[in-house]
Amino acid sequence: MSFFTKPTKAKATATVRAKDDGHDRPVPWIENRPRSMTDVSAQEEVVQVLRKCLESQNLPHLLFYGPPGTGKTSTILAMTRDMFGPELMRSRVLELNASDERGIQVIREKVKNFARSTVSQNDSGRSCPPYKIIILDEADSMTSDAQAALRRTMENYSKITRFCLICNYVSRIIEPLASRCAKFRFKPLPVEQSKAKLAYICGQEGITHEAGALDQVIDASEGDLRRATMFLQSAHRLYTNQALTAPAIQEIAGVIPAQRIAELTSAWQSKSYEAIRTAVDQAVWAGFSAHQIISQVHDAVIDGAQWTSLQKAQLAQLMGAVDKCLSDGADEHLQLLNFMMQASKLVA
Ligand SMILES: Nc1ncnc2c1ncn2[C@@H]1O[C@H](COP(=O)(O)OP(=O)(O)OP(=O)(O)O)[C@@H](O)[C@H]1O
Ligand SMILES: [Mg+2]
CATH class of the missing domain: 1.20.272.10 (Zinc Finger, Delta Prime; domain 3)
Structure with missing residues (x-):
């Protein structure tokens, strides 16, 4: 069975394709994010603390930081899905990233309006927390003014809204904002976990590889699972029906001999x-x-x-x-x- 046609992944794939023109086109493998917190590799401390917060229904504002491709965006999306379920996610979660306009005006209007709107009725029958989540991804690219404007919004609506700021460089988040959040550091993925994830993808996609090929992927990607997955997909495209070798991966990844x-x-x-x-x-x-x-x-x-x-x-x-x-x-x-x-x- 293909990596993309597994029943649990079907919906994510469908979403990506729906953005397309509805044709059954292959999607980049990196779009296949964990669907639940149990699927998040490594980052055990983060997942454990988040689970405890969820159990006690006492979630603070969150600040995730760490290098690219370590699962920050995936973890918050998986967590909100676990919390609200796929139906309620649309009304309970607002996700803004660097591709959205997030100047001071947007913080004052869009974010504030969403933050203060009351929580919609939960008709799905599942027990879920009585608040909404605003995800500000790539928050380190927000201007200091826009960050400053967030301070009061975070305080005023904290009863019905939780914020999750995500960034690579925590030093670019202004201190008053950072101090309002519980900080979670995402580490580069350890070799073993990266290898397990890559081996899983290879298994699902029927990719064969020679000894050392996966180690070379991990070596070239430096703990960034997104890069590792991209290398694997590019190598698979180029060397379809052949076992992947370490030199082939080096070539794809641009590693100099x-x-x-x-x-x-x-x-x-x-x-x-x-x-x-x-x-x-x-x-x-x-x-x-x-x-x-x-x-x-x-x-x-x-x-x-x-x-x-x-x-x-x-x-x-x-x-x-x-x-x-x-x-x-x-x-x-x-x-x-x-x-x-x-x-x-x-x-x-
Ligand atoms: N810890 C992880 N567990 C499972 N999958 C992961 C993990 N880290 C990264 N991935 C995979 O790598 C891809 C990129 O992950 P994600 O977008 O969450 O990274 P990020 O930390 O938000 O990176 P950036 O800082 O560049 O935004 C996803 O497709 C995801 O499946
Ligand atoms: Mg991200």
Whole structure:
């Protein structure tokens, strides 16, 4: 049976397809979120505390934070579904994310109106809490003014409304707002749990893989289950009817072969501009992004025994500066060349 045609997932798939034009098109696997809190992998502490809050019907305002693809959005959606059931969710849950306008005006009108509207009658016969939930996903992209406007709304309507703020960077949430919420930290998914989830998807989709392939997916995705799932689906598309191998995953994920990284770091020893430029040119022409190169050179340097602690610290400082320039949009080729030249001076 396909991963998408399991009876429990049928509805989620249908929703995604309904947004489409009604045709039976395949959807990205990452759209297949956990339907209930029992399906959330890892994050045991978070799930356990949320369960206790639900049992006592005493839910505080929530603030979920942590790196991408660790289950923040999925957990709150699964929790509200467990609380209200699929029918009541529409009237009890308001979800706004970064793609919605969430300036101060929207907070004053839309959010406030939803927050103060009384809870609709529960006709479904299931026992559920007498309040509504407002989910503000990607809250770290809200302006400080809009966040400030939320403070009073949260207090005034706390009897009938609970807020759940979700972000990657908790430091971007203003302190008065953060202090009104119970904070939950989502950690990158541990290898074992990621592997179990990927193995489950492979089982459902009939994907075969050689030893080490799933480890390579996990390695390249750094605890982000969304990325891992994307890599798996891309690899499956490209290598349909073939067993997935570690090199195939490396190719999909844009991981640079260790040999290429070794060529770059050994070019430092030559101290020759020509040799360094050739190594950089070859890496850039091979299509690798400067970000990925710097990230992998960083890992190689930290693990390498041939450099002293001082050299590692200096190289890390250099890489930090280059990374910032790249994030600001600087030219990749020039930044790499600059980094390589400076690094060769450090590792005499
Ligand atoms: N802990 C988890 N348990 C089960 N599935 C997960 C978990 N974490 C991530 N996933 C899967 O990865 C995908 C992305 O998860 P989700 O959208 O919840 O991440 P997020 O933490 O909200 O990320 P972002 O910070 O980028 O918004 C979903 O399809 C979901 O199925
Ligand atoms: Mg999210």
